[in-house]
Amino acid sequence: MIQIEHVSKTFAGGSGDVHALRDVSIRVEKGEIYGIVGFSGAGKSTLLRLVNGLERPDEGSVTVNGQKLAALNKAQLRLLRRKIGMVFQQFNLLEGKTVFANVAIPLKLAGVSREETERRVAEVLRFVELEDKRTAYVSQLSGGQKQRVGIARALATNPEILLCDEATSALDPQTTESILRLLQRVNREMGVTILLITHQMQVIQMICSKVAVMEQGRVVEEGAVLDVFGRPKAEVTRRFVRTVINDRIPEKFVTVVRSETRYQQVELLKFIGDAVQEPLIAQLCRTPGLEVNILGANIQEMQGSVMSVFILQLIGEEALVAAAEERIDAAGALRERLVMDE
Amino acid sequence: MNPASGNAQAAAFDFPVWFKQTFDIKFEKLLSSLGDTVYMLGWGLIIGAVIGFILALLLVFCRKGGLWQNRVVYAVVNVYVNIVRSMPFIITLVFVFPLTRLIVGKTYGSTAMLVPLVIFISPYLARLMENSLLEVSPGIIEAAQAMGATTWQIITRFMLPEALSSIVLALTTGTVGLLGATAMAGYAGGGGVGDLALTYGYQRYNLPLLILTIVILVLFVQLLQLLGNKISARLRAHR
Incomplete structure (x- = not known):
């Protein structure tokens, strides 16, 4: 579904170049929930944005659904982006608009008819359990509700892939759990492949089937979640595993x-x-x-x-x-x- | 002519006559001056806002890290805006006479004055609207891009709605600045309330008229600001 092969990316920074990604390769299969975990600055955000072309690699190739991103022109890239939903840590909703208006935006951009938009928005709002908030303004919602709107918006165009950028990092533990359960339903009931990045190992533990651990622009460890939790190899992985499984002696x-x-x-x-x-x-x-x-x-x-x-x-x-x-x-x-x- | 005396003549109060006696100009003259001011202010604002918005978009999109990042275009627009903004209006007015003649065919009258007014106000509005647009969170623009929005859609469906309330305030501030400029433009042949104050009030030592024009201008600015604040607050109501 998503293949990232030998990708490198360097940003010119004020105090020298920043190597955001160094020869990174990952492969996400259809139907997976794939988690990328790393401390801030590890390059996971850049990696995620390669998938919908918000970032372009200096080297290496990105293939989504069999299409090489580098070969697409602007219009083709926009079409591909409609098949890839994205959810953000800060929600990035239009605060002054209603829930309906926010969820309808991607459909309007795609030129979907008004009746179809009404129908689809109602459908996704029901899925995220916010049908009663249809006419509420986003500014009146709680963080968890805002993220549900964000997820509904991302799902509106029936995407095959959902990218989650620290989707639960701004939420309290309880809300985090309910949002993760929702993402799990998106994966199971809608068959959407999910690629998420996080710095919370709990997120990986709760919903991911595969995990990649990043440090300083490299993937230092990758594999099935149970294997990585069972036998963490890299030091950074051990540190992450330790955040959920306490293996220290008092x-x-x-x-x-x-x-x-x-x-x-x-x-x-x-x-x-x-x-x-x-x-x-x-x-x-x-x-x-x-x-x-x-x-x-x-x-x-x-x-x-x-x-x-x-x-x-x-x-x-x-x-x-x-x-x-x-x-x-x-x-x-x-x-x-x-x-x-x- | 004491209204308190209550006789029949006082009851037949003749406003135009009273006005002429008090301010030494016909009431129609005041109305036409007001008309000229509103004309210059209105068209100056509309055309200036359109050009200013385009300049603001160039400043926002061409800056470092912007959607169209382009150092040359940004530098050119930035310097242009700074130069025009550092010129006093009265200098701009005289300086662009050749251009005014080219576009309008003459250098007097309220229509001709629109040329220097627009040139004067558009960079000012550009700067104010640039600030409004920069307030839009980069995350919103990223979300728009991730949805596959075109640049036009990003502007019309995301940036404008998000920045509108702030832009209204910017335009209000700009309009008040423009009002000051119309007075000078009026003096240079554009007519209007400012012209009335200077040529009829100041130069003819007509103090009542001078005071009347000041009152009118103050009320005008108050009204504009009130209107701007109201509209802006309404747009911001659900934020």
Whole structure:
């Protein structure tokens, strides 16, 4: 659906050039919700804008729906843009106009008849659950309602792709969740492919199937969300994962672990899916000569699946600990030794 | 002629006669002067606003980071606006006489005065409207582009509606400035209330007439400002 291949983009800045994108390639398949996560300035905003031609790459190619963007003239690009909806962090609505007028704008631009516009606006407003706000002015709405109008506007022309630019970053956690649920419905019920950028890992966790992590203009990690959350490789990814899955040991426990004189290992365990963890830990606890302390535990729901994280302190003879590790691996858990240096 | 005496003659109050006696000009003269002022003000504003809007669009779109980013066009328009704005109107008026003669065929009368008035006011309005247009959030323009809007649609469906209330205030300010210029234009052969004040009031030591014209001009400006504020507030009502 969307292919971005070896794209680079440099902006001339006051204090030297800014490399917004360096040899970036991503591929978004039809029907996916693809998330790009990164701290501000990582280049994700520029990457998103390549897809509808708001930014042009210096190098590399962007292909949307089989069309190479570089080969399109202005009129063709405008036609393509009508098939790509866009939602913004600051909503970018006409504040002085009614909800209806805002949602109708893309249809008017496309020259759709008045009856058809009425019908379609009513349809999308019903979808975003704002049919009762039709005649309200945008300035009278809450942030969450404004974003619903933004989504309705983006959907008005029946797009195949929806680009979300930090769509939930200006909203409170509860509203964020309801907007994410709405985006999920857009994806499932309308079959719209969604490409979103965010700096909130919760957003990725809640609705994305694939994720790319960006840092300093590069994609440092990419893959299925469960894999990336399970085995984050890059340091920046670990930092992001840590924002939703706490795998740190409380400071108090650290001193306890360090003061332990017997042989020990501290293990980070991640179970994905409905693998039954409790019997495993119960079994470990019942091993004679092995002491098991749970230093941390955390359960997260994502992608309709469950990820459980345990931090265990295993104390005992070296062979016993090694056997316990084997058992953990055999149970299908992702295991990682945590090094407790002074 | 004491109205308080209450006799029959006082009851038959003759306004034109009273007016002529008090201000030393015919009432029709005042009306035609007002007509001239409104004529110069109205057409000057309309033509000046159209040209000013085009200049403002060039300033907004050709600037760095604008839709048509073009350093040369921006520099030319910017310098032109600054030059014209730094010239006192009376100088502009005389300076463009050849152009006025070329366009209108003569250099006197209210129609001829429209040429210097428009040249004088359009850069001023351009600057004010440029500020109004720059207030439109870049995000709105980006959203418009993302929807596949043409440049014309971006101007008419997004920028104008968003900036309209602010533009109305800008035009109000501009109109008051233009009113001042019409007085000078009137003195140079355009007629109008300003001309009345200078030639009939000042030069003939007709103090009552001078005061009357001042009152009229003050009321006029108050009315314009009130109207401008009202329209602007109405447009802004739902923001």
